[in-house]
Amino acid sequence: MSRAVRKTAGAEGWTGPLLSVEDLNVQFKTRDGLVRAVNGVSFELNAGETIAILGESGSGKSVTAQAVMGILDMPPASIPKGSIRLKGRELVGLSEKDYREIRGTQIAMIFQDALSSLNPVISVGEQIAEMYRLHDGLSRSDAKTAAIDVMQRVRIPAAAQRFGDYPHQFSGGMRQRIMIAMMISQRPQLLIADEPTTALDVTVQAQVMELLAELQRDSDMGLILITHDLGVVADVAQRITVMYAGRTMEQGTVDEIYDQPANPYTIGLLESIPKLAETVERLPAIRGLPPNLLQVPPGCPFHPRCPLAQDVCRRDPRPPLETVSEGHVSSCWFAKEVHARGGLRV
Amino acid sequence: MAVFESDPVLSESDPVLKVVDLAKDYPITRGILFRKQIGTVSAVDGISFELPRAQTLAIVGESGCGKSTVGRLLVGLERPTRGSVFVDGVDLATLSPKALLAKRRDIQIVLQDPYTSLDPRSTVRKIIGEPFDIHPSALPKGKTKKAMVGELMDRVGLNPEFANRYPHQFSGGQRQRIGIARALALRPKIIIADEPVSALDVSIQAQVMNLLMDLRDDFGLSYVFVSHDLSVVRQIADRVLVMYLGRLAEIGSEPQIFEHSTHPYTQALLSAVPVPDPQHQRERESITLGGDLPSPAAPPSACRFHTRCWKAQEICSIETPLPRQLLGEGHLVACHFAEERSMIGTAAGGGDQAQRREP
């Protein structure tokens, strides 16, 4: 079931995109050198829309999310370049105090590991209720009522009784629901979900994804889904950004990306995952290993692993994002050719 | 489409591994001075299967279902509470400790986590060479340990020059190759692969899968492939055993399970696997199971799945369904209301309207 992307006017009459990230660069200072974890990433998100940021470990997808959330530890991290605008308001360089007012109320984030993201020594109810007390100034008992409400909304059974329970007393799926309840309690306009279902069993994963979709439908929230799992993304997101070694490799609508990928890396990823519906003699694997971020190869970072790599790929500059069709860009010198081949096996 | 057209169980040769009514209970103890048992966790309860030569049996299920315990029972890391394991027709329980140690060579294991399954203080040479220290007779005549380690590394796609390095200097995929080389060293007949690729990145996962399949073909290995990932299982397995809370839900050949599943749990599992194809995914019929896996310390009565099953009726909580053959040969299902339903093809299988149940 596909949903149309709704471009609705935001609060205060803002009509632009809910979030726009432009040329974001994030780097970490380490003893071994400067790690450029995110390198010129741009994307936009409208209210009610879901975009997915897809990538393997070390691709910079989580760092991007944390940069938007403003919870990177600076130092060692820094944002030397780029802009993040929430409904037109620049977030890069915002004071901690101002950022704090945005976090939790306008942007919220759920993390991959709900167990370690919940304070183990405070009851879950209290962890939710404190959002109401802090942001809405509710009294202790009102906050409790509100918290139980939101717990019910994310379908935690016997919410009132379980208010005083601690995170470890819940199953993985329930914990992630609590995390979601906490984060949507202030009805944020933007929710970032960083691998929200990676730690869950498939049956539970389906439950949680369904819940997220439902909440988003009800509240017209923008959702950024960070994941490495191409399957999870397929029916949830409208648009996808594929990242590799801190760079955007390809960006486009879900259908475009899956049907007509324009980047060899995306193709490699799609090919290499085993399909439930078919069996093959051999899985077409991407050769080699992802690069170390301290020593990203010059030119296209994917070139050592790319079957199409030519000399031009091995030299700087790296290929620019080339538009292959409307709203579909790819960073590859051969983007057009690849796109034209229509996702053929590489 | 499927690699194997015929049911491998029909193969004439004797199974290399036969498991009969395998069970493992863990005691729950409590006591002030002396611990006494106050209950049991039935981690594995009455699992039986046969593994023909050069084939792969996959055990699938959610976390906590007992699938890894089966692997560990097979490889001798745990003592079964009940049941027998036959390797080449020999019941392991009847062997003397010495003979058992020798027989152990035939079953090796590849563990789940490439980061913890290699001793961080040993070089790769020591790790891969250790099997020869323990079983000196396994070293082929006229070959040094060093040479064998080199060969093994080469075989699993590692540069033998790296033999002096330490595990942490390798990436996850490379480490898993080291683990595989170690398991291969003794030339086993059976390898228990316990979630061997679940910890790996997508692009690496395929490389390791391919390696495993190559090795199977080259050495005539038989695998018991423990996994929660049905997509992966589909690529490698000849037979699939679905477990739920320590018990068998359904067993059958790969096509039987994936295309003609009959157990509601198998169907739910299949339906929940996300498919990286937006169109297909949107059109798929989905069954969302309510609730979580119950605790193995207090499993539901009779059919353990009945608390989450949309087909459950009164009988399910009273009478334990025994594995029975419903469709093809070798396809057993433990459900009172088993019914075929295709969950993966675009051609929708008929059957009940999936109901949502909330716990």
Place this chain on the structure above:
Amino acid sequence: MGRYFVRRLLQMIPVFFGTTFLIYALMFALPGNPIDTLSRGKPRNPAYLQYIIDQFNLNDPFIVQYFKYIGGIFTGNFGKTFNNVSVIDIFMQRIPVTLQLAATAFVIELVLGIALGIWTALRKGGPFDHLSLLATLLLIATPIFVLGYVVQWLFGVKLGWLPPAGIQAGWPTSYILPGFVLASASFAFVLRLTRQSLLEVFGSDYVRAARAKGLPAWTILRKYSLRNSLIPIVTFLGADFAALMGGAVITEGIFNIPGIGQQLYQSIRLHESVVVVGLVTVLIVAYLIMNLLVDLLYGVLDPRIRYE
């Protein structure tokens, strides 16, 4: 919880006997005759010797002495010193003094250690952090007797801020200097432990999540960071409080605090097994109880920890 409690209590029994036996054996192994030491080489009255020998079972084999002694303890009779002072009386005078000293030291290390630990963790890498690191390490590395004399001389004699010795001025005045000296090493450890475990918690997911929730820094520190770092600190403090009670030999000596440490040192030198074993027994019991309390406190601090 109840079962766990009982189990722990039962486990104390062998420890109790083992420790008292060990100490008793060691005291018994002390060379020379306690009476030699007691009478300092002066002529002795044979009648007096006999009296002492009878009263302290000195002619019995060691094992008999031990069980007579332990038997006495269980009937509430801790015996008497060679000076005819009841050991119970000694406990009654000494333990409150030592408790006051230990409590003073404890408060110093608790309050200062945790407060400065938080500060340095928040200012990690700053000049204050480095300075406190160096200062605390110096405190740890300086032998306590050197520190004791310096502190006594500087603050007690030279500056005259606080009484240099004795407990005449009562609590807290008399206990501040010795309390500080006694606490010095532990204080440094608490500071570093607090800093370290806070830094560990700062990097945790739930602190990150708390920031994502938009919580103020103080709330995060209090409800998230501190509460989760408390367990190692509590563990250390628990063990340390027991150690403070018995380990004050040197501090109590330098500052003339009539506490347990001082008594023990004297009694060891006088070969007064009765007092030594009695006091050590009390210390061991205190130590075991502290351990138990710390264990129980875990359950309060961390709901994840459940006992059986």
Place this chain on the structure above:
Amino acid sequence: MSEFFSGRRETEALTDGEPVTDQLLDQVGEDAERDSQALADQVRRQEAEAAASEQLPVSGARPRSLLGDAWYELRHRPIFWVSSVVIVAVLAIAIFPNAFADVDETSSLTGGCNFDNYLQPPSSQFWFGTDQLGCDVYSLTIFGARPSLAVGLIASLLTVALGSAIGVIAGFYGGWIDAVLSRIVDIFFGLPLLLGGIVVLTAISFPSIWGVVFVLVVLGWVSAARLVRSTTIEAKGQDYVMAARALGASNSRIMWRHVLPNAIGPSIVVAVIGLGVYIGAEATFSYLGLGLQDPDFSWGTMISSAQEVFFQAPWTLLFPAGFLTLTILAFILMGDAVSEALDPKRQK
């Protein structure tokens, strides 16, 4: 895990962030059933961290052991270098005192004692001044290094050896062996070092440094044993031990080849820090008159006799105490640096 709750809380309870249900599963041996997704995720995060920060290039690196890694870490720490320089200097003094001061150390006249030179302040002749017996404090300080260091080195070495052996046995075999050993550890743990030391040193008399060494070992092994026991339990549960077991490795092989090398790491740190602590303990016992006895002397005995004159001749206290403090400090800093370098979770 029968001794799961027997007061080992420093490690188990602290490291156990898992939910109770998971704990239960662990206890009953279901740990293989760990959520593989969570694991995958954890590994992924490790890799991400590795990639994002400190790890080395996966390929092209020279072979390097864990210790090699630690060394790599250490080389980048100024504190490590400062403490190394101090330790090397002090060791050199302890091993070759004659290279630093040419006085016959076998006679009681070490330090060229001459009563005529009573309490001379530091000068070009007596760099550190003289003490109340007219002995050269510089020479005494130089020759006093050896016993001080020897006590620290030998005691911490023996402590770790004894403690590790017992800790590994208790942790590895568990059951009643563990129960008995743990109770013994508890017994010794309840005895404060100083107090026990006073009793033992009053009770026995060993020649030269051996009495102090004996006391430190007898009372000190327990902390190493506790630590190694818990790291052993941790190491025992690791997958690589399971892998070795699956290969058919014997208990002793697993214990010596796999568990011990992995369990002993933290106790090395304890040993380094303990070295400093033991040097200080020797000084304390000597201060109480229970440590080294004439004609042996150490920094501790020097401090002890200096306290009588330190108001009028502060140099008598200052130099030995300074050397003592500096040495202890160096070892503590070194232990600190090493522990951070060995810490798998090291965070920069």
Place this chain on the structure above:
Amino acid sequence: MLRTRRGLALVGAAAVAALGLSACASSSTPGGDTTSSAPAGGGGTFSIAIEEPQNLTPSNCYDLYCFNVLNQMIIGIYDFETQDDGSIKPVPTDLTKAVSTSDNGKTWTIEINPDWTFTNGEKITAKTFVDTWNFAAYGPNGQQLGFVFGPSQLDVVGYDDVSDAKSPKAKTMSGLKVVNDTTLSMELNKPLGESLFANFLAGPQILPMPSTALTVSGSEDFSKQPIGNGPYKMDTPWTPNQSITLVKNPDYKGSTPGNADQIDFRVYNDDNAAWADLQAGNLDILGVSGLPQQALATAEQVLGDRYVNTAGALQFGYYAFPQQTDTFKNKDVRIAIRKAINYQDIVDKLLYGTATVAQSFAPSTIPGGGTDICGDSCVFDAAKAKQLLEQGGGVPGNKVQIASIQGADNSVRKAVCNQIQQNLGVACTLKMFPDFGAMLDAYAKLGAGDTGFILALGWGADNPTINNMIAPLFGTGAPSNYIGYSNKQFDELVARGNAEQDPQAQINDWLEAEKVLYGDFVAFATTFPNTNYGYSEHVSNVKINPQGFVNLAEIQVNGS
């Protein structure tokens, strides 16, 4: 507590409890008015540092500290008085009417003044004394000082019958009789000279106790809060290890009531802490057993004339050569060792002049003490020493050892060793023993072929007589004769002196005995510690006698 006492440090590990006797009977005003009005300037409170007394029962009071306390609380038959020449002598107290002997010191009659009572109202009669002394001597009571009535001191007739610890034949000594309410008689086995008898009767063991205290449990209760008849009394039981508080006894019958209203005895286990307190003004008097070593260097500078350092505490250190081994067989060698030691230098530098080099075994504060007996043998002369050593054939292996106790401050002995090494060219080391007993055991076990070591010992006298300085140490079979010295001539001279009624003749006999000792030169006295103490500006007229007794009653609290 961390350092051994200075006195001990100086003379060795042995006996220096310096159980000396009291000094508070006023030295200048015998008699005086008996009114209870305090002299001008009376009142106020002062504090004095002591160590924890073992016991406050007189017959169990075997240390300086308890007797300093009891001395203010209970008046007995004799008391010590400091003479104008600085020496001390026992004199009868206000309670004593007369003491006389009928048969040259064998039978003694003691008459006391009537109407004295204990503070609990009990009358003090002759029976009080007889009962107290019988209690002390009775074996099963286990009193430490019972031996005073035995052969080593008074030797009362019938002592043997009561002294057995298990089953004595009698409960009372037959030589002790109540004549009437105020008169008692004491019959001795051997005659004693008057001064010696008086000395024996000036110790704590003879102090009277009320009848309630004369059982084992009664004496224990008594020890917690003694009841006496002296100028001060205890209103509250003492707080062990902390303090003992005395207040003025308004009913005191004696001629010289105390000045201050209250005396606080403060217990210090580490005298360095006491020194810190004295400097900080938290303590008034320190020095019952000398100032701590740490204080000596600066005491004069810090306290000015409130630091007192006078010669002649009743103690000495001595070195003894083993007689059973061949090591020190030659007397020249023994003298050479003494002559190689410059004690004056050691006293000046290490002890800050708080000791006097000994030329005999008795300090100048003892009647007849301070005589130069040793002569040239005890004079430092390095060259002569070396010559004597060669003359005597040297020492085997060219090395000597001096016994020391672990944990004691051995700096003086180290200095001695260094001097021997420097001046004689003989290697000298300290031989360490864990404690006094181990040292004596090793010494006793020495055989002829063994390498002998020099025993370094000390002695603190019970009473100010030359007899007490030598007889217990060198008399054949004497209790503290650790070196096993035996010389008939010496024994005879001592015994003759003991019985001598004429004080000067008595002293001469004892001096002769000392000469015999030095003639053999198996032992020599090294130094006599000085009496040194300090006090705060808060008090004046503080005097501590050579025995370590403080004239507490005479101390004036300034400003009151």
